[in-house]
Amino acid sequence: MLANAMYSIDLPHKMSFHGAGCVQTGKQEVDFQKSPPWSAYFPELRHDSVQINPAIDCMDYPRDYWERTDLKAEDVNEPLERNYRAESGRNLHTQKDGLDECVALVNLLKNCSYERNLDRGNKIHADILKKGLLMKDACLGTALVRMYVKCGVLVKAHEVFNELAVRDITSWTVLISGYTEHGLGDAALKLFGQMKGEGVSPDAVMYLCILKACSSLKAADKGEEIHVEVSRKGFLENSLVLGTALVDMYAKCGLLGKAQEVFDQLQGRDVACWTALIAGYVQHGYSKHALKYYQKMRDEGVDPNNVTFVCILKSCASLRASEIGQGIHKELKELGLLGKSILLDNALVGMYAKCGAFEKALDVFDKIPKQNIASWTALISGYAEHGLHDRALYYLGKMQNQGFIMDEVLLICVLKMCGNLELLAKGQQLHAEASRLGLLQKHALVANGLVEMYVKCGLLAKALQVLEELSIEDVPSWNVLIMGYIQHDLNDEALECYEIIKRKGLSPNAVTFINILKACGNLGAMKKGEEIHAEVSRRGLLENHTELGNALVDMYVKWGAITKAKKVFLKLPVRDIVSWTTLINGYADCGSLDVASKCLEQMQNDGISPDAATFTCLIKACTMVGAIEKGEQIFKEVQRLGLLGKHIRLNTALVDMYCKFGAISRAQEVFDEFLVRDVVCWTALMSGYVENGLGDEALNCFKKMQEEGIPPDETTFVCALKACSRIPAIREGAEIHCLIHRQALSVKNADIGNALVIMYSKFGALRQAQEIFDDLFSRDVVSWNVLIAGYVENGAEDEALMRLEQMQNEGFVPDATTFFYIFKACGRLGIKERAKRMHKAADRHGLLEKQYDLSIALVNMYSKCGALEEAEEVFNHVPEHNDVLWTALMSGYAQLGDINSVFESFSKMLAEMIEPNVVTFIVLFSACSHSGLVEEGHKYFVSMTSCHSVVPVQEHYACMIDLFSRTGQFEHAICMIGNSPDSDCTLLWSALLGPYQNWVSVEIGKWAFKHLERFGGKHSALYACMRNIYAASGIQGECSSEF
Known part of the structure; x- marks a missing residue:
């Protein structure tokens, strides 16, 4: 609502402006902000020539009231007030100086209205009834209705109104204005309809009042009806006030185009008219438009008033x-x-x-x-x-x-601050103060702020309690809680809130549906989501709420139902940048880069320019499908449009894309172009280095980030710990642990705690890993898994099995990862019975049908336990075999020396059109080596490259060298070393010497030893190997002198 404007009117000599925003009446100063709508008390303002801002008030009295009584205000106000006070015990209404008794009573009632003196008004009302005056003078009845309206007793005002003998346009206007001023616009509109039904024709003042009711309700449809009526009656031709009221109504309803259209048609626009339009633009966030029309107003020679200045200052603040x-x-x-x-x-x-x-x-x-x-x-x-x-x-x-004392506006502001800072104690103090001041019951926005504060502090149960205790029947308050549940990933609770709203008989609004659709998308609740879709369509909400249509598209995208998403998209009446980006994101998530790119082209053809979010989706798609060239094209377009470095998510997506492509140097180049680099960007680059095996560079990023004054967050710490685990960097890991410990994050954040357990496990420091695990504030299945994995990987299988029992005793249910490591532990320990029990437990949890890796782990476990029948049974129950599963079975046969089964399995694997992998050939060569099958081994080695396109790695060469060395064919073994890509590899020379010292000549041994020694192979096993070679040759003395 607009604040007070400056007016130029002729007031009676005892009524004058007293400073901005006040009127002095006799000895009484009336503050516009606290008084009733002041224009109601000055009937002169009824003239259309007077500049009245309809957003401030609408007038109650008819133009001819003072003309009918032929009296001036100064003739009645003070004398009658003194008379009333002096003779309150006697007849209050004795005529003075020939004044008409009804006129005197009217003015006394007016005085009660000014002072909000209900007790005095009730006494006057009783006296009127006693004297039977109510039926004699319509103006007296109207004054009585007005008194009750101004005192806020609308029920009583309505009772008096119903008793009036004649209800003319003035009395109707007073009552309807009262409902409007007290925020009961619905009731005002209902009365307006009743008035017309009784044959009373609205005048310009009534239309002003009704337009105000439409404004407060945002009832644009009703407002448009009024617009048509006043146009048809010709009121707009001579009334700038009414035209201004229309501008104000449309502006408040958000129909700024319509407001502008009415404004442009008005002649002789004054400051009130300009201000109504400017205020509308300010209210709806179009501050630049407000400044533009302010300048136009000044250019047309119209000087601003106080209200205009206030609006423009708000625009400046916004911009x-x-x-x-x-x-x-x-x-x-x-x-x-x-x-x-x-x-x-x-x-x-x-x-x-x-x-x-x-x-x-x-x-x-x-x-x-x-x-x-x-x-x-x-x-x-x-x-x-x-x-x-x-x-x-x-x-x-x-x-x-x-x-x-804080009012509702400041209280809302401070509650928001408490929520953002999670100042729960201060927020609770404010809750108590709001209750004490009675603000929670009076102002729905305060309740909203309180709910939002508790939501941001994570006390969702308390937020719900506030809503239920206050019996808040306000949909926006429930929307705040629903959003809170969704933010905390409590989508089921969000849906339950929606059901509560419906049970209370409240009508969910567009914001409610937007959030519920989001919850349905997150949960994959297709049935519920489609029900909401049908409800939204039935209500016709998609016509006026683009955001709601976008939420529907997003929901279907999250479900992967891209066809339905597109169907909704095509039916949207308006498709904005968010609509297009959401659809493009859906295709990106599906890996459909080509379709996403076509959507981008079509969007641009429709005149909508892509923004950072659009490009982020496309880059994500490029990353998923490995489209390096397309990714580079998008990068150049981002650069051309000047978006590079300005949007965090876009920056992160670009760095992540190049990291995923393995182009880590390119990722660093792009990163260096960012003007602002926040913790998210730094972490993305660090993660890229870690995933590309460059742990040192990742830790260097970690150091530089802090030097630039950017503190690491939880994700950064996890990334840094991963880098330490992979190098390994024990000292740096301990330093990072100290930094985490100072912030108490290791016990608060499960991800950090788990990363620390993994790191110390990689270092072999199982005691420290266990201590960190024991200190975790909250342990989940992942925490148990990383601890168990640490024990297994460090050869402490018994400890791993003990931790499994402890985990189950504490009520945690093992998942696929748990069983993967437990199968590994059982296999290494060779405990067949325990292995079977673990197999049954995994089957009982229904994990074997879903997890392919578990079947492979089971085959490996049974193979190492020597239980080939069980391994074969597991293998045969897997509906679809792959190279890894076949290799696991072949490895089991090889371990038991069943070479024929190894070869048969390999043939069956090829018969199933499954190509062998690198490990498959290692198993084959190892089997051939242990059986001395040189020809078969060599045949497989040749076919590996010629038939199966598997490039030999060092392990393959080492197996073949081992095979030749076992059979004493050292010349072939040495040739194999020479043919390998890295002939200096210690693995190959070790395979040559290895366990075959009895076969190796002293000359070959010395030559191989010197070669190994030169390339860093100096360790005790080699010396022992050479001593054995000399001993086998009977040359002890030379051995002692050289080795």
Whole structure:
């Protein structure tokens, strides 16, 4: 609602303007902000020539009231008030100076209205009834209705109204205006319909009142009906006030195009008319438009009033346009308005505070003659918005020390700050204060703020309790809780809230449906989601809510139902950048890069330019399908549009893409181009280095990030710990652990705790790993798995099995990863019976049908336990074999020396059209080596490259060298070393010497030893090997001198 404007009118000599925003009536000063709608008491304002802002008030009295009585206000107000007070015990209504008794009573009632004196009004009402005057004078009845309206007793006002003998347009206007002023626009519209039904024709003043009701309800449809009526009756031709009211109504309803259309048709537009349009643009966040029309207004020679200045200062605050704001400030000084209008002073404080110019904000604030709660709110909210929470709390305390009590606006601001900072104790204090002041019951937005505060502090149960205790029948409050549940991944609870809303008989709005669709998408709740889709369509909400259509598209995208998503998309009445990006994201998630790219082209053809979010989706698709060239094209387009380095998610996606492509140097180049690098970007680059096996570089990033003043977050710490695990970097890992410990993150954050357990396990420091695990604040199945894996990988299989029992005793259910490592442990220990029990347990949990890796682990386990029948049974129950499963079975046969079964399995594998892998040939060569089958081994070696396109690795060469060495064919073994890509590899030379010292000649032994020694193979096993060779040759003395 617009604030007070400046008016030029002729008032009676005892009624004059007293400062901005006040009228002095005799000895009584009336503050516009606290008084009833003031124009109701000055019938002269009924003239269309007077400039009235319909957003402020609509008038109650008919134009001819004073003409009918032929009296002036100064003739009645003071004398009758004195008379009333002096003779309250006698007949209150004795005629004085020939004044008509009804007129006197009218003015006394008017005085009661000013003072909100219900008790006195009731006495006058009783006296009127006693004298039977109510039926004699329509104006007296109307005055009585008005008195009850102004005192807030609408039920009583309506009772009196129903008793009136004649209900004319004036009495209807008073009652309807009362309902409108008390925020009961629905009732006002209903009465308006009843009035017309009784044959009373609305006049211009009534239309002003009804347009105000439409504005408050955002009832654009009804407002348009009124627009048609007033146009048909010709009221708009001569009434700028009514035209201004229409502009104001459309603006408040968000139909700014319509408001602009009406505005453009008005002739002789005054400051009130311009201000209504400007205020509309400000209200809906179009601050640039507001400034544009402000300049146009000035260009047309129309001077702004206080309300205009307030609106423009709000625009400057929204745009952070401090320079324009300073210009307004200068003009206000020149006009001498500073210190005279609290509204202007507060707007200036708010503008400077929003712009972060706190010195100037404080300078204006300190010069305000008499600060009010709004002054403090403007300052405190500015500090809070800029993250200067200490200053905000300081001035809040200072304000309270000066005796100010928080109102609903400041309370909402401070509750929001408490939520953002998770200041639960302060928030709870505010809750108690709001309850004490009765603000929770009066203001739904305060309840919303309280619910939101508890939600952000993670106390969702408390937020629900607030809603239920207050019996809040306000959908926005429930929406806040629903959003909180979704943010905390409690989507089922969000859906339950939706059911509560329906059970309460409340009507979910577009925001409710948007959030519920999000919950359905997250849960994969297809049936419920489609029900909501049908409900939204039935209500016709998609016509006016693009965001709702976008939420539907997003839900289907999350389900992978891209066809349905596209179907919804094509039916949207308006497709914006979010609609297109959501659909493109759906195709990106499906790996359909080509279709996503076509959507991008079509979007651009429709005149919509892609933004950072659109490109992020496309880059994600390129990453998924490994489209390097397309990714590079998108990067260049991002660069061309000037988006590079400005959007965190886009930056991160680009770095991640190049890292996933293995182009880590390119990722670093792109990263270096970012002007602003936050913790997310740094972590993406670190992760790339880790995944590409460059742990040292990852740790270097970790160090540089902190040198640039960017503290690591939980994900960064996890990444750094992974790097330490893979290098391994024991000292750096311990330092990072100390840093984590200082922040107490290892016990709070499960991911960090798990990463620490993994790191110490990789270092072989199982005691430290166990200690960290024991200190974890919250342990889940993943925590148990990393601990068990650590024991297994370090050869402590018995400990791993003990931890499994402990895990189950504490109520945790093992998952596929748990059984994977337990199968490994059982296989190494060779405990067949325990292996069978573990097999049954995994089967009981239904894991074997879903987890292919578990079947492979089972085959390996039974093979190592020597239980080939069980291994074959598992193998045969797997519906579809692959190379890894066949290789696991072949390995089991090889371990038991069943060479024929190894070869048969290999033939069956090829018969199933399954290509062998690198490990398959290692198993084959190893089997041939242990059986001395040189020809078969050589045949498989040749076919490996010629028939199966498997490139030999060092392990293959080592197996073949081992095979030749076992059979004494050292020349072939040495040739094999020479043919390998890395002839200096110690693995190959070790295979040559290995366990075949009896076969190796001293010359070959010495030559191989010197070769190994030169390339870092100097260790005790080699010396022992050479001593054995000399001993086998009977040359002990030379051995002693050389080795």
